[in-house]
Amino acid sequence: MADQVAELRADGIQKRLVQEGRGPQPDYQDGTKVTFHYRTLLCSPDQRVLDDSRTRGKPMELIIGKKFKLPVWETILHTMREGEMAEFLCDTKHVVLYPMVSKSLRNIAAGKDPLEGQRHCCGIAQMHEHHSLGYPDLDELQQNPQPLIFAIEMLKVEVPGTYRQDPWAMSDDEKVKAVPLIHQEGNELYKEGKVQEAAAKYYDAIACLKNLQMKEQPxxxxxxxxxxxxxxxxxxxxxxKLLNEEYYEVLDHCSSILNKYEGKAFCWPHHALVGNGKQL
Known part of the structure; x- marks a missing residue:
């Protein structure tokens, strides 16, 4: 462990142990799934918090070796054991991409990710999107890169083969095969009255398809x-979302569909738009 800490320090990362972990040090082979809570703080006198996974009600999950867009997270997680809590002060060179990563994580938490690329917007709006991340604090950080502090609590470390792979971590072939199964799971949950859980399944299936679609010519x-x-x-x-009374999100999503198919014949059952409780 001392060697790992020395290597971190030499690379511009300072680790401060807050709580000892339990068990042996994992080897973190590729495919290992780590589940952890994180807080991201500015390296300033007030240490203002940018992100906190606990406020979103769900910890972060990361698959080692999947080339996560913020490599420093894999680097620091490699030094941790289950149950450990630690803070890592990372030099600017390691966190330049954090604003973009944070935007993606915030959008996913807000349920926006499945619809990425479906909205129609004019050139001015696209230019604005190009220059702004949509979050003032992230815009400020992007314009003024600086060191960040990551406060990590390692909840669970699972070796390959001991967990069900999340859709986002699947290969393209695995996504194609998984979508019908996830769709059916969503329908079953809906029939059981587990609306929130069903929405999460549909979300996963949409995310799989959108990921595949991004690789095709529009x-x-x-x-x-x-x-x-x-x-x-x-x-x-x-x-x-309608049953959960999230009306604005329903209007936004349905409007995007109607705009996309404007002037074209709808090819799905009409009851799908009137909300009679049936699922396709």
Missing amino acids: GSPDWIQLDQQITPLLLNYCQC
Whole structure:
């Protein structure tokens, strides 16, 4: 452990142990799943908090070796054991991409990720999006890069083969095979009255398809086929949000669908739009 801490310090990362972990040091082979809570703080006298996973009600999950966009997280997690709590002060060179990563994590927590790329916007709006991340504190950090502090609590370390792989960590072939199963799981949960859980399943299935669609040429046959698979899932997702009285999100999502198919014949059952409780 002393060697690891020395290597961190030489690379511009300072570790402060807050609570000892338990058990042996994991080897963190590729495919290991780590579950942890994190807080991101500015390196300033008041140590203002940028992000806190606890406020979102769900810890962060990361698969080692999947090339997460913030490599320093893998670096610091490699030094931790289950149950350990520690703070890491990271030089600016390690956290330049944090504003973009934070934006993605915030959007996912807000349920925006499944609809990425579906909204129609004018050139001015696209230019604004290019220069702004949509969060003032992240815009400020992007314009003024600085060291950050990550306060990490390691909750669980799972070796490959001991957990069910999350959709986002699957290969393309695995995503294609998983979508129908996730869709069915969502329908079953909906029938059982577990609306929130069903929405999460539809979310996962949409995210898989959107990831696949991003790799196709817009308007190509494969892209259109994926888009047609997304639509019924998105309508089911909206049905769940409607029952949860999240009306603005439902209006936003349904408007994006209507705009996309404006002037075209709808190819799904009409009951999907009137909210009679049936799932496609």
